[in-house]
Structures are given as structure tokens and as C-alpha cells.
Amino acid sequence: MFLEFLVWFLLLGLRSAASQQDVGFTYNGFRGVNMSLDGLAQITNNGLLILVNTSLQQVGHAFYPHPVHFRNSSTGDALSFSTTFVFALWKSTRFGGPAMGFVIAPSKEFPGALPANYMGIFNTTTIGKSSSHIIAIELDVLQNREFNDIDSNHVGIDINDLKSVQSASASYFSDQENRRVNISLNSGQPLQLWVEYSGAEKQLNVTLAPINVPKPTIPLLSWKIDLSQIIVDPMFVGFSSATYTLPVSHYVLGWSFQMNGKAKQLNISQLPSLPNHNTHKTRPSRPVIVAVSVTGSALVLISIFFIIQFIEKRKNKFAEVLEDWELDYGPRRFKYKDLYIATKGFKDKELLGSGGFGRVYRGVLPTTKTEVAVKQVSHNSRQGEREFIAEIISIGKLRHRSIVPLLGYCRRKGELLLVYDFMPNGSLDKFLFDQTTTKKMLNWCQRFRVIKSVAAALLYLHEEWEQVVVHRDVKSSNILLDKELNGRLGDFGLARLYDHGTDPQTTHVVGTLGYLAPELCETGKASPSVDVFAFGAFLLEVACGRRPIEPQASEKSMVLVDWVISCWISGTILETVDPKLEMNYEVEEMELVLKLGLLCSHSNPTARPRMRQVVRYLEGEILLPDLTSLYQSKAAIADFSTFVPSEGSSDVSVRCPFLGGQITRSSSTVESVLSGGR
Template identity: 40%
Template sequence: MLPRNFLVFLLLIFTFHLPPLISAENTTFDFPFFTVRNLTLLGDSYFKNGVIGLTREIGVPSSSSGSIIYNNPIHFFDQESNITASFSTSFSFSVKNVNPSSFGDGLTFFLSPDNQTLGSPGGYLGLVNSSELTKNRFLAIEFDTKLDAQFNDPNENHVGLDINALTSIKTADALLQDIDLKSGNLITAWIDYKNDLRVLNVFLSYSSLKPPTPLLSVAFDLSGYLKEDMFVGFSASTEGSTEVHLIENWSFKTFGFLPVRPKSHPHNVSDSSVTIISDVPVSNSTNKHHKGLGLGLGIAGPAFFFVVLAVFGYVSVKKWKYMRIENGLKAEILTGPREFSYKELYAATRGFHSSRIIGRGAFGNVYKAIFVSSGAVAAVKRSKHSREGKIEFLAELSIVACLRHKNLVQLQGWCAEKDELLLVYDFMPNGSLDKVLHPEPETGILLTWSHRQNIAIGLASVLAYLHQECEQQVIHRDIKTSNIMLDGSFNPRLGDFGLARLMDHDKSPVSTLTAGTMGYLAPEYLQYGKATVKTDVFSYGVVILEVACGRRPIERELSSQKMVNLVDWVWGLHGQGRITEAADKRLNGDFKEEEMRKLLLVGLRCAHPDSAERPSIRRVVQILNNEADPIAVPKMKPSLTFSCSLTVEDIVSDDEERKTTA
């Protein structure tokens, strides 16, 4: 008998000889520290050394909002028994600040039917949008560090219960138990709700010992708000503050559900409830012997099968793990996105038909997928790399898949079957920025000036997120208009991380083979192969010049048939005091001249030949949002230099390393 058939045989025996296992619907999880598994990050949240940061960790005041949510919905209501679960959670958090006078706004623990809960910065605590205060539904315990009169806050150091609104049902001053939420010290919180008592209690302590008395106790029936599955998580926000909100550990459990009752089988002749009457009288000693033998077999038989089943299960799991590793199909690194079947994606793309190709990237073709069952539309990228390339790509993707930003093309899921890697992304109805800017033939959508400004700001915002706000710095290396997608509202979404590189912050750049597209590549990157944030800034500068001018980075001039470099052309007009003449003629002057001048000058400064003279992408965001003054741009394009923080030792050591590994 084949092992698989034998395992099925054992399962059948095990099922019919053991009483059904009693299972409960209660949920329990525990994170002594945090990894990318089972959690979704939204907004500005990030992982760092096993700790969750909910708001940006930068030394200058900023507005920030972030959430982190447990991936699986939690059952709080059982329809059969009409029981609402009780729950208990504990976590340790700290609120730190490089400038103690710049406090606000706080953090929350929340339950919500929505797994995309992310609100506005400031007093909205990352829970609700400033323009739609009643849109999001939630139960939240707020740990508020700022007095906001709009929401009737009692002070800047309180705990409160919020239900679908930021005006708390009841609050308590944390100083009543000598707790300063803004102290920077690690604080442990316990939140308990007992449905039978209809009471919610919140405890706080600087130690890991739970205090005997709650800081906040609210007699309130929450069962009416827990009739559906809920997601649990944390949110936080700041506004003009350097406050940082950190979560270091988290445990959660529900309890109170009745165990699932085993189903009875009155007509099953093998059921132990069937009584057999013997015609032959049996002596007491024989009866006792038979009973003892029966009891022994009743215990030993199932135990034996259980042991055999466990052995086969262990061997099967080890074999399964070996096969997964051997084939590079490490699905566990992509816990957030969903796993699609190859059959499902094959059908949705009409067998990867050529008519469904909507783009070509560094790692293969991109297909439009239409799922007939749901009517949903997605974009499927089909990798053309070898097995080794797929494993490396999966390793990179394990971090990229956890990135969350409104200006990123979001990964929906993946498929690893038939020696192929398929990635499923959100479908962008307006295609790539390249196709909109340079349509063939010269017809199609014309991007308005407001659209172009929004694209420049959105792209700068997502690069600031990748460069400065992720646990590991992400260098994209291939920023160009064909890798920037446009959603239904023409908002930019950066995609194609096939050439991206991950590195720790404040580390020296590593030499790589030069990759990317000519016209967008920084001169020092072409020279030394060192990808840095400043090489991405150069590419960004070229892109926004392309957006403003409607010309490609390198274009053949119709009159002379000479190749013209876009950066050189715009810089020449700047030197003549005519920079706004570089504006896309298709706009017909429908823009504000000062805004056009600012965008073109930012593009030139980002595309400066000297990397040290390029602004940080964070400064670019501030300039475009009118939060900082523009940077001066010389009238003449500076001569080519290579000062991208590389020393002679760096270059020599790289050359020696190449010789050693050759």
C-alpha cells in the first residue's frame, strides 16, 4: 500500500475508533517580539529590531500616522449559542520624544471590522479620516498624549474608551497611578472585557506585574458591537511633533465560547452506544476479565494508531518542507498576500495569451487578469528567471510585500507552481505614466497640470518612505516613467521592484552590476556601480522633468536628428532665463508659471551631476508642499564630478574584491 493511501487508511481508522475531539473557537496568539509574519503594516508603521514603530522616527517635527493589524479576523460572536466572547490583551509600549515639549498625539489599541483601518495624523490618532469622522467603525482604547478640545479631552495624559468616535465614553488620568505616558519608559497595559459582567477594565504599570486595581473601569455592554468578525491592532499619530510610538510585545486571547459538541450517530452500528445482548450467561470473573481486556484494547488501540499517525505525519511534514525548500517555494515569507493557484491565474489571463500583455518588466511580462467568479481585475507578473533567480527574488519580495504606502503598487498575492513564480498586483486602469505622457499615436489622455503636480509629490513621498522610514532602506534602482503606474484618479503608484536592493540604514553602498535604464542613471552609478539614495534622487529628477516637459530623457531632435539630453536641454533654458519655456506645449500654458518654475528647478537640482549637491528626497517633499524654500540652481550645468561619498579606498577595495572573486 502506498504511504499516502496508508495514511488515509490510518486516518479513517483513527476517526472511527476515537471519540471526536472537542474543539473550541477561542483565539489566542502571543508575540514576545515582532516579525513580518501574520501582521499588516499601514501608513508610516515599520519593524525595527523586533519592535513595531507606529509613527516616523525622525529628529524634526512631522505629521505621521500608522497602523499595524493582525492578519486574521477574530470571531467574537457564536450564532449557534448566541454567545459573545470575552477578551483579554496585554502589550508593552513606550512613547519617546527627542523634544519633550513637542508632544502629541498618542496611540490606540483597536478592534475594527475593517483590516485597512488607517486614519489621519494629529488628534485623529490614525483611527479616522479628518474629512470623514464617522466613516470608520471601531472599539478603541486610546492612550492620548495631547489635550484636544475638539474631542473633549480632559488633559494630555489620559486613557479612554472610544466607540466609533474619538470623543471618549469614559476617560481616566494616567497620573492617578503615577503613570506618565510620555515618559519614554516601557509601560505594560492590560485590557480585559468580561461579557458576563459587561465590564471593561484597563490596567497600566511600569512593571510586568498586573496591578490589583484598574486605572479605567467602564460598565458597558460591548456585545452589540461585536456581532461580526473583527480585526485587532494598534494605531498612532503625530502632528508637528517628534513623538515616536513603539510596541514591544503583544498577547491576545478570546474566551467564553462553549466547546463544540460532538455529533451523535444513532443509526451508526459501530457507535459505542449500541448494546449487544448475549444469550450465554457469563461468570463475573470472566466478565471482569473481558471488561479489563476491552478497556485495555480501547486505550491501547487508539494510542497505537495515534503514535503511528504522528510518525507518518512527522515524516510527511519533513518531506514536504524539504521539497518546498528544494524548489524555492518558501511560501511562509509571504504571509500577508494571498496564495493563488496556477489554474486560477491561467484561466484569468486566458492562458497567458499575448493579447493580455499590458507591460514588460525586468522580470518578465505583465498580464491583465480577469477573475470570472468575482469580476475582479488584477495585474499578473510572470517571472522568466531561473529557479535560483526566483529564490533570490522571493527573498527580496518577503520585505517588499510588507511595505504599505498609498503610492506603491500593492501586492495582492502570489503563485509558485509548475516551476514558475507569478505575482499578482493591483490593476492600474490608467496604465503607466510613460504611456500617458508619450502616447502612440499622438492621441489619448492629456495629464493636467494638477495631475502632474500630484504625481511629482506622490512619487517623492513614496521614495521618502522607502529611503528613510522602512526598517531596511530600499534602493529602487529603476525609477522611470514606465515603472510608475496611474490608478483611476491618476495618482502615482511606484512598482517593479525587480532591481531593488535592500540595505541597512547608515551603511556604505555595495557595488553591484549597473542596472536600470539609460537616461535615468546617475553619472556616479554608471562610473562605480554604487546604488545609493542619491542615485534614486537623480532618477526622480529626470522623471519630474519628463512630467513637466512631456519629453523623453533622451530624444532625437526632429530638425537636426541629433540626440538631445533632457537635463542638458532644460539647464540650457535655465541659463538663458527661459526655463518655463520647457513646459509641455500640450498644456497650452494652463499652469501657474511660478509652480512650473519650482518643479523644473527641483528636477534640475535632483539631477545635479554632483551627488552631494542633490537634496534629500524628504527635502523635496517639503519644497513641493511649500513647507521649505526652494534650493538655488546654478545657471550653468556644473562639470561632471564623482563625489558620491566614495573614497579611493572604497574603489580600490571593490576592484580587489572583484579580482579575488573572479
């Protein structure tokens, strides 16, 4: 009797466990379906699941309301599962919006999740964290370089991050044609996706196809992964999406899911219809009879019309803008067509770099075969026009061997283009901090030569040109290296000019954290002393091989100038030298650069030297003054304490009385710009 009861109890437990694990459902449309909806997500009367509509900067979540067990209760291994769904992505312009994705997560709620590129499941603090336990299959129609996206039309496998562990351009394998066929994800047409995981083989397959094509035999993505290392138990399954700055709509028409088995096929004929977004399309009220014969003269007129249209279209493609102010400045004006050809149509493979300012491309001019760098100022920024004009005015006539020469410019509709001499070795910061992008390492002799070149360039800007030019953004990333590794000062997008002998005007506080002079936040006036302060930070950067602020460093060495001054006071200043130099440097030169960096970084602008004195110090023409009287206390150096994040915080705060408050930026973006900067 007892044995019978025990067997019955065990069978009941196994049946209960199996029923928990083998969750399965098939929704040919969502009418009457109990879904857990959040944000913009909604179900229409005809059963269409809308994840997001045309509202901007919003998120939408739609999840199966019950938790699903993904682990074998006895072994802890991840179980097999299979799912398929039909979706459609619609866009109102030729540009798409952010991704939507199929998501497996420990919760169906994502507090603090951001819209736009974060897809409504991550924010800046949760992304990339293994504690998230999130698996997502993204359907992405925006190329985000922050997440290493391969293009603007791809499918990716995401594990706790939006940097896909594997991705591929949207396509499917045609069994009939024995080749891959490309698909546009945001065409507005319904597509079908299959996601299948084999617990035995520990393999995840993702397959894509149009709904009128049977499931291809070869998947789009296939990734070996043990999901038991990612998932917790139980998990929730569903969809997440988000909007950005352009109106889009993301739909799911049907969904089938099965644990420990193959998901049932969706009945395509039963799926709800999509809304008609082509509102401007008109239909004839009665059949139109097309004439079979046309006269020769009509054919000629039609041909002429299309030829004119073609010429006008090509003319508009390369149309440029010319305004009166441009006639007053010296740089050569380039034809947009020539720059388009030079950069191979601004292809990504010619991209040298990108940032808040826009993009820089390598190009070869078609007529002279000269290598150039073409800077495409971000035309969707309200500051693009102003920064463009600032560079034209400030460096259009500058001529100095240590300044990157502006060869010319071009304006076309909203596009603002600057053409520079090409610097084959890129920017100095790559050599100092990023050994993954270059195998070269600058020795001390080369670094000291770059320092003297930048000093000479600033002396020219401050005192030797016809006007005073304050660069306002002196830092290693704006120092470019030519083929002989000579330093050239570039990027004058934040520069300000005024006549010699006059007082600089109050302006917005702009620049990069760690290089901003303290008085700039107080007065908002960009004087040459502001550049001297940034040059001091640059000197320490080059000598120590470290950025001015390292939020991840110890409290003692977090602020570079603080660390150097404390080592100088204790008589161990050479301990701050970049260890990559391996003691291969001239001690006198190194001490000069370190102490000069401290002198230029003094909190009192009147205590800083002018650039003419700086050049003479570097050339050995005059001796550096004794710093003891200037740095009798730590308070004498710039107070960076408000620039540095407090323990446990990920933010950098800068208090600027001139701006009437406090500005906060994430410490992960050390190059944030304050109040209107880049």
C-alpha cells in the first residue's frame, strides 16, 4: 500500500514537472490572448500586436504572462526550446528606427530601461552586465557604432548586451536557387523568424524568411552556446521594442512557442492584416483604358521630358550652396561631386573616425590624386553650421607647419564638408592609450618633438597671427601625426577669435573634462590662458601616458595633476612617467615637461606662463622657475574634486557658477562637452 502510494506520488510529481517545463502555445493573431503589455504595446481589434507606434522616445513590451522553466530541475542544464513569429517593421522615412527583439529575461518588467538604441531592455548601468541574464534576438535597422553593428539591416544574437555575439545582414537561404537572398527588415512587409535551441547540442539557430517562403534548411545565424550559463529559472519570453527620433511602427502578427519540442507552424491565412500606411495612394474609380498606339511626336516629347528629369535629378544630387560671407575667406571651394568620388560615395570602408562633430573620411581627389581627409560636419546638429563657419573663418587663412592645413570646403544642402591634408598616422591619443589600433609606440624623443610642435602652433595662434585665436580644445585626440610622426594641431570647431589688444567676449563653456580651466566656468571668457591650462594637461598626458581624469583609478591617482604634484612634493616625480617608455628618456627633459605641466595647470591664470615663455622653456633658452612658492599647498593647483565622480558613482559633475548650476555627464564619456559643446 505504501509502495503504491509512493509510486503514485512520484508519477504525479514528474507529470507536474513535465507540465511546467513543456509550455507551448500558438497564436495566429492575438485577439482574446492574455498578454502582459507595457508602454506603447497594444492589441488591435483584429488581433494585431503593436509593440510601438509613431510616438517618439518610447518603449513597448509584450510578454507571455506566465514564467517558463528553461532548466532541467535535476541536472540544471538548459532545456531545448523552439519559437517562431511573424513580424513587420514600418518606417515613415527612408531611415529606419531602433531594433525590436525577441527576449528571454528573468522579468517581464525593465525599470529604468531606455528607448532608442537600448531597445527598451537596458540602460547605461545594466548593459553589458552578466547579472542581467538577458538573451535577445535583435532585428535592427539602425547601424550603431557604439554597439559594433555591422550595418543598418541585420539580425543579431545578444547576450546581456547589445553588442551582438553573432550577427548577419538580413537574408535567407533559397533552397530553390541555392543561394542567399537579401531582405529589407523595415520594408513594412511581414517576415517570419525562427529561433531554436538544442539543449543536447548546445546550439542556437536563427532563421529568417518572407512569409510566402517555407522555412529555409540553412539558418541565418548558428551559435554554439551553453544557455545554462546565462539563464536563471524561471524566465519570461516575449518582445521588446523602442522608438527614437523618427516615427516607426513595429508589429507581431502571430507567435508560436514550445519547450522541449518544435513550435507549431503558424497558419498564415489566419494572421491579422497590417494597416495601410500608403495613405496617399489613390485608386482609380473605374478601369483605365491604355492606348496601344502612340504617335511618334508623343514619344519624342516623353523622351525629352525624362532626359530633362534625369539631368535635373543629377544636378540636384550634386547641388551646392554659396553665400556672400564665403567670398571673404581664402580656402579653396571643392565640388561636391569630386569629394563624393574621392571618398567612394562616403563609404564606411573609407571612414577614419566619427564623433559628436560628424565623420571623417579618407579620400583621393580624382584630378590630382592627392590624399585628403574629408570632415563631414554633423548636419543634423544645430551646432553644425556654426562650427563649420568657425573653422572656415579661423583656419581658412592660418599657415603654420604644426597646424593641420585646411585645403578647402564644400557646402551642399544640409551637408557641411571640410577638406584637410591627410595625416596617415591618425591622432596622438591612439599611440598613447590604444595599442589595439596601432602597433607603433612613440619613444620619448618623438613625444618631446610633438610637444614642442604643439607649443609652437599655440604661440602662432595666440601671438603671431593677425588675430588672437583661442583653440579651446587642446588635447591628444586633436593632435594628428603626419607620416614622419610630427605633431599637427587640428580640429578648430570650437575656436574663438578676437583682435589683439581687445577683451575676449563671454561665450558658452565648451571643451573636454580634465582640460577645462577653472576660471572658464566662472567667467565664460576664452582667453589664451585657457589654452595654456589645457596644454599643461596635455604635457602630463604625454609624459605619464594617462588621461587627465581616470575615474577607475585609485583615489590617490584619479586626477593626474593631483598625483603628479603629490609625487613632486615627495621627491618622486619620475614615478609618474609612462611605464611603456621603460626608463628610456632624458631625465632633464622629462622633469622639465612634468614641472612645466604643473606650472601651466595652475589654478590662477596669472601664474601660468604665456606660450612664448613655454616655447623658450622647452628650447632651453630660459630656466623654469622654482615651483615651491606656487605650490605651497594642494589648493594652489586646479580643484578637480568637482570633476571627479564620488565613490560608487558613475557620474562626473562640474559646477559652473557662470552657467547657474551643475552639469552632470556620465564618466564613461570623459569627452563630454558642457553647455553647447561638442
